[in-house]
Amino acid sequence: MAIQVGVSIDRSSPVPLYHQLAEQLSTAIASGMLQPGDPFENEIALAERLSLSRPTVRRAIQELVNQGLLLRRRGLGTTVANRKVHRRAELTSLYDDLKRDGGRPATTVLKHELVRDERVATALDLPADAELLSIIRLRLSDERPLAILHNWLPPVYNDITREALEGEGLYAVMRDRGVRPVVAHQTIGARTPTPAERRHLGLKPSEPVLTMTRVAFDAVGNAVEYGDHSYRAQDYSIEVMVDKR
Amino acid sequence: MAIQVGVSIDRSSPVPLYHQLAEQLSTAIASGMLQPGDPFENEIALAERLSLSRPTVRRAIQELVNQGLLLRRRGLGTTVANRKVHRRAELTSLYDDLKRDGGRPATTVLKHELVRDERVATALDLPADAELLSIIRLRLSDERPLAILHNWLPPVYNDITREALEGEGLYAVMRDRGVRPVVAHQTIGARTPTPAERRHLGLKPSEPVLTMTRVAFDAVGNAVEYGDHSYRAQDYSIEVMVDKR
């Protein structure tokens, strides 16, 4: 028996109907009202019940399928997917992650200067001699050092101050300026720490650092940030989701 | 001036029109015929030229936008995206990766037995006392040890043999049986190697291992594999792409 989810559509709202629907279905699933494996009301019935056209309903459902919340099989119907395959497609910063998890993040800016770096400039799709803002930060969580974050930003951001960076995360500062990274390439590795890393992170020589190099782009395809980070491996791991869909 | 891409549509083919179109546009972009930033023929004109309806053309273009190949801006038109933001949404195995990059992968099966493991079974959404196939392999590249791969498989795969696993990668073996992992959760970290890891990977005590724990699911949402891998950090790094779209 298919479960009917309570949905209210506001046709005068500027937000698209299919998105209103997707949102409400999504929260219904997240709230646990629908359990994994439960059959979902079919799109024809749903369209009729809500006085929407089938393509509109279809698009809303498709959005949830893309997020991994629903599973459609032709001839069979739509069902709620296993909770574990849900997609958390976020591009977050360490600062946000720590705050969300209840940690108390803090930042010390170790260095803040203008530099030229051909390797980084190339990765950012800028001329090799472009002047970049290079920032080295020490990130602490609950007063304990967790990571050294070395970032390079394109010339547009040269006016970002040390103070701004001590108050919040880099991504938050960029968000305040209307920049939203949406895609990033990351390379994750590990190595023994450098003397500077040992000093700042309080590591013994045998304790490794987890490293991540990242180039991030906004929706228009402009590179917005290059990062070279090293984390105390004992206290940090990176979670990613790989998705072939 | 918009560039006209040569496209031929076969209406008698069972493959959907929108997909035929998307494929051909995709290869045109990949071939370098269209450069990043180049304007793309608008969807109305394209529909008319190919005698397709606008929704069909639209869907094809949308597919490429989702892959990060194209960029649409309303009122402005569609353009080819920066090559760096292209999405390589794959879920590959180490074996395939090495082979693609020209390395000569080889595998030694160190252990191959049936076990019960509550922690793993739970992660795989199986009853806690389910009997799992536990496989420990040593993966070599060009005769040098690269990684220790410990995997657990659900009962359905209990008949996979040592021999099959020495000939090709785990994912290839599963593919032969019609199983295709499409989503995976991965947790990546680093630590000092255990004595066994040091011995097998030929590491000094100070040289770290890069670790990856993974749970993979197929399109239907069934867990198909749990993995606990450790890599020689000097020789290996993990590349991932994070995507908010």
Next chain:
DNA sequence: TACGAGAATATGTCAGTACAAAGTCTTGAC
């Protein structure tokens, strides 16, 4: 009783159309 044909059900593909909204460009008034 076993089994195959076909009905029922649900999603997948495709067409055609209409209007909305965002961004750019042109044109005309001051």
Next chain:
DNA sequence: GTCAAGACTTTGTACTGACATATTCTCGTA
């Protein structure tokens, strides 16, 4: 000459309708 209103282009949203196809279930026949 400057600037704002409006035309134009292009993508975004929404509806209607039709047929294809995959899967399951039921029912009638051998």
